[in-house]
Amino acid sequence: MCSEQMERRMEKLSALRAQGAQVYPEKFSTTHQLHEAAALEDGTEDVRTAGRITAIRNFSKLTFITISEVQGTLQLLLKKQEIGEELFDQxxxxxxxxxFLGVSGKMYSTKTGEKTLRIVSYEFLGKALRPLPEKWHGLNDVELRYRQRYLDTIMTKETQNRLLARSQMTRSIRRFFEGEQFIEVETPILQHTSSGALAKPFKTFHNALDTELNLRIAPETYLKRLIVGGFTKIFEVAKCFRNEGISPQHLQEFTMVEGYAAYWNYEDTMKLMRQMVLYVLEETFGTTTITLQGQSIDFSEEWEIVSFRDLILKNTEIDIDLYPDVKELLQETRRRKIDLKSDDLETMGRGNFIDLLYKKTSRSLMIKPTFLIQHPIDLSPLARANDEDPTLTDRFQLVVNGAEIINAYSELVDPVEQRSRLEEQASLKSSGDAEAMEMDKDYLTAMEYGMPPISGWGFGIDRLLMVLTDSETIKDCVYFPLTKKL
Structure with missing residues (x-):
């Protein structure tokens, strides 16, 4: 059926060219975008706008046409007696x-109150050789929506709104940090080591340098190098890559916002992140109250603060402080018949094991915005140890709707302590922990030139949008999610 329609469209294309028509013209000057035209007063003349035709309703001497783009739609009226028989028939x-159609005309409202442009003239702006899906709203093939996102954005209003919200959210994030006197910077994607997070990297090869490199898993250590270099308040909107498992909350390629402030601690950052989330909600959605899993939540209310130990103890009855050895902790989880559903339990370091325990038993229960604090130090190789309890770190995560959307801490700035922790991570990596951090000698050298007190934070734009729009999967929140090659 599609091939037959394509043949007919090709015949129309040939007929237009035979008539001397410019089928794919260079440009069309407009006075308004579609959503702007739809807001004009009745009687406004000389309105020029353009869009893709998404609906045609024919009558004997007049035709209603709908043209669309991602920000809006507009109804057009084509009347034979106003446009002329030749152009009407054409x-x-x-x-x-x-x-695609470019039109010029005058605005009016129909009897039903719909804003409509009465066409005085029109220009053909481009032939679509393939027909659009007829019933896209009922499409059950989710994979096709991801593979052909351009069709999804043409036909699905929910997708249009979500991706427009993503762009607005990114703008508001930049405005917020710039308003707080942070400087936006850029750091390398190609790196010799995979430092800055506990994750498995993607690897590539640099032909000119004849060396293997990693795609960055986080911009952290390079941003901290800039703090060494004299910057005090910085942030980056950074593409990052982690070669980890697929899940509704994870993408292998994602956009992270990460930043650092010299002379701050994690409690200062906690206040900043709350202000940012409230600002982003207002700027993106016009409210601080959103619905998550059917529950209306006002983010302007007080956020709960809970320790990592207390959360796991509450949900599993396991006190992680009683098990400093990861093998004993593994035995205790098995004794309590807690299935962590992982093949790597025997080789995991204690930090990654505790993180997995928390994710499998506790995270999905956290719906309202909650600050999770006091992470075990072996889960945070780059975070500062707590002064009162050196087995914990001065760190927090903001968890909303079962997802970690912000990670922040007071940074470790002691180069001797940092070297010791990275050596421990390197040992775990050599023992089979694929997500343990590599030794980063150049970063240690930078630290040895001296670092001030620092607090840093990071979050994914994709996941933040997923949480705030209550989306089922993070794939819905990026423009072109990666799919398996056909």
Whole structure:
């Protein structure tokens, strides 16, 4: 059926060219975008706008046409007595749904109150050779929506709104940090080591340098190098890559916002992150109250603060402080018949094991915004140890709707302690822990030139949007999610 329609469209294309028409013209000057035109007063003349045809309703001497783009739609009225018989007939002989049309005319409202442009003249702006899906709203093939995201954005209002919200969210994040006097910077994607997070990297090869490199898993250590270099308040909107498992909350390629402030601690950052989330909600959605899993939550209310130990103890009855040895902790989870569903339990370091325990038993229960604090030190190789209890770190995560959306801590700035922790991570990596951190000698050298007190934070734009729009999967929150090659 599709091939037959394509043949008919090709015939129309050839007919237009035979008539001397410019089928794919260079440009069309507009006075308004579609959503702007739809807001004009009745009687406004000389309105020029353009869009893709998404609906045509034919009557004997008039035709209603809908043209669309991602920010809006507009109804058009094509009348034979106003446009002339030749142009009226030419439209019906040459134009299909999916084609692009440029129009000029006068605004009015129909009897039902719909803003409509009465066409005085039109120009053909591009032939679509493939027909659009007829019933896209009921499409059950989710994989096809991801593979052909351009069709999804043409036909699905929910997708349009979500991706527009993503762009607005990114703008508001930048505005917020710039308003707080942070400087936006850029750091390398190609790196010799995979430092800055506990994750498995993607590897690539640099032909000119004849060396293997990693795609960055986080911009952290390079941003901290800039703090060494004299910057005091910085942030980056950074593409990052982690070669880890697929889940509704994880992407292998994602956009992270990460930043650092000299002379701050994690409690200062906690206040900043709350202010940022409230600002982003207002700027993106016009409210601080959103619905998550059917529950209306006002983010302007007080956020709960809970320790890592207390959360796990509450949900598993396991006191992680009683098990400094990871093998004993593994035995205790098995004794309590807690299935962590992982093949790597025997080789995991204690930090990664505790993190997995928390994710499998506790995280999904946290719906309202909650600050999770006091992480075990072996889970945070780059965080500062707590002064009162050196087995814990001065760190927090913001968890909302079962997802970690912000990670922050007071940074470790002692180069001797940092070397010791990275050596321990390197040992874990050589023992089979694929997500343990590599030794980063250049970063240690930078630290040895001296670092001030620092607090840093990071969050994924994709996951933040997923949480705040109550989306089922993070794939819905990126423009072109990666799919398996056909």
């Amino acid at each position: 439209f019906h002989q040459s134009v299909d749904i999916g084609d």
